[in-house]
Amino acid sequence: MLRIHFTAQDFARTRFAPRPAPLQELHAALATAVAPRGGPLFAPWRGRVLRALPAAAGPLADLVPAGRPPSFLDVLGDTLADGFRQIRATRPGLVRAELERVHAAGPAPRWLRGLHAGDETAWRTVQRAQQAAYETVLAPVWPVVQDLHREEFTRYALAVAEHGLAAALTGLAPGSRLHEGVWEWPGAVPARDVRLDGRGLVLLPTFHHPAGPLLQDAPGRPAVLTYPAGPGIPPAAQRPAVPAGAPAAVLGRTRLDALRLLAEPHTTTSLARALHVSNATASSHAAALRSAGLATTTRTGRSVTHRRTALGTLVAGGGPP
Template sequence: MLRVHFTATDFARLRFAARPAPLQELHAALATAVDPRGGPLFAPWRGRVLRSLPAAAGPLADLVPGGRPPSFLDVLGDTLADGFERIRATAPGIVRAELERVHGALPAPRWIHGLHEGDGAAWRTLRRAQQAAFDTVLAPVWPAVQDLHREEFARYALAAAEHGAAAALTGLAPGSRLHGGVWEWPGAGPARDVVLGGRGLVLLPTFHHPGGPLLQDAPGRPAVLTYPAGPGLPPAAGRPEDPSEALAAVLGRTRLDALRLLAEPRSTTGLARALRVSNATASAHAAALRAAGLATTARTGRSVTHRRTALGTLVAGGGPPYGAP
């Protein structure tokens, strides 16, 4: 069981990653590819991934001789380059300690020794391996991963707005519960207690690791919980890139139109005219979006103006409203 201990400060610093982290998703995918516990449903995907990995990605296997990757690989970052730079910025002492932990008495390839000594060529080997693996495993499905992340973000945001952060948090993990400031997640691997101590927690969904949560708990930094989300099986290439249908299923088609129209300030009458609905219906849609934190309403005298929030812009995805010319 995983137990995450929150303080009031940690709840105030609880946040959901705004975008997927390429390196975290890559490491989750590779961990799933080499783990046979996914069952027969994962066998075809696993076989395709392992057969397609180029030789340039081979050094990544050297980093996990016992299935335990060094912790300095667990970084956030909006792009692959950003993630790698964060890895490269790891203190040399931490790099050496983690390499010694995962390799122990096992023999290590020459380039791992170079990494241990801070050799630039060894770091370039790691970067080429990560790039090669990403290009093969994730690049073909990255638009789908981005869409799935937006959908998961919207689901969490709506749950938090309607039911509160505690309900949204437990909703991420069926069977989990929040009790006395402790989030308990049964069946999440060996017993482990993580004390946040005011550092906060970042929630990051992954769509390539169904086996349970992955927790990054670096001293002095917010903890990062990567949790399984999405439809179960990893996304396949060719998935439609437009998440409009999924968002419409959550918000309702007219309400999603309203959210997208509110990229610019609109009065209730202006919103009703654009949606081709009554003023009362437009006002009800604006109120629902406002309650979910997706829109704001400002009143000046008898005039009312609605506009979507930054969260609303992220959820809307920047696309045009349905039926827009």
């Protein structure tokens, strides 16, 4: 069982990653490809991936013997280059300690000894391997992963607004529960207790790892929980388009119109006028959007001004009202 211990400060610092992280998704996909996860739905995908991986990606297998990845590979970055910069910035002592941990059972390949010594040629080998694996495994489906992430982001935000943070968290993992500040995931392997101690938690969905949560717990940084999401099958390069009316089906037509109007600041009165509703109704829509994290409200004297947030722009699609 995975038990994550929250303080009040941790609840305040829990957030959802606004975008997918290419390296995290890649590592989740590779972990699924080399282990019997996902059952028959993933079997054909696993075979295709393993046959297609180029030789240049081989060093990644050396880095993760027996499914035990070194912790310095787990980074959040919006691009491959950003993720690799974060990996390369890892303290040399931590790199050495993690390589020794994952290869404790036997000798490491020769090139990894160079990585242990901080050799730049070895680091370039890692970068080339990640790039080669990404181009083969993720690049063809990355637009689909981005769409899935936006949908999951929106679902989580609306769950928080409607039911609160506790219900939104447990909704990410059927069978989990939040009790007295401890979020419990039954069946998670390996069993562990993680104390956030004020660092907070970042929630990151993965669409290639259906077998349970992956937790990055680096000292001095927010913990990152990568959890299974999506339809439970590997993303395909072609995916049906999301119907244009899907946001309206979730928010309601008038509330979606309000969200799109709030690309520019509006007072309650001007919002009501644009929506052709009463001030009270406009205020209610703004309050609901604010509770969901889709809009902000600023008060100046007796006047209030509403404007949508970055999440609101994501949900609205950036389109005009």
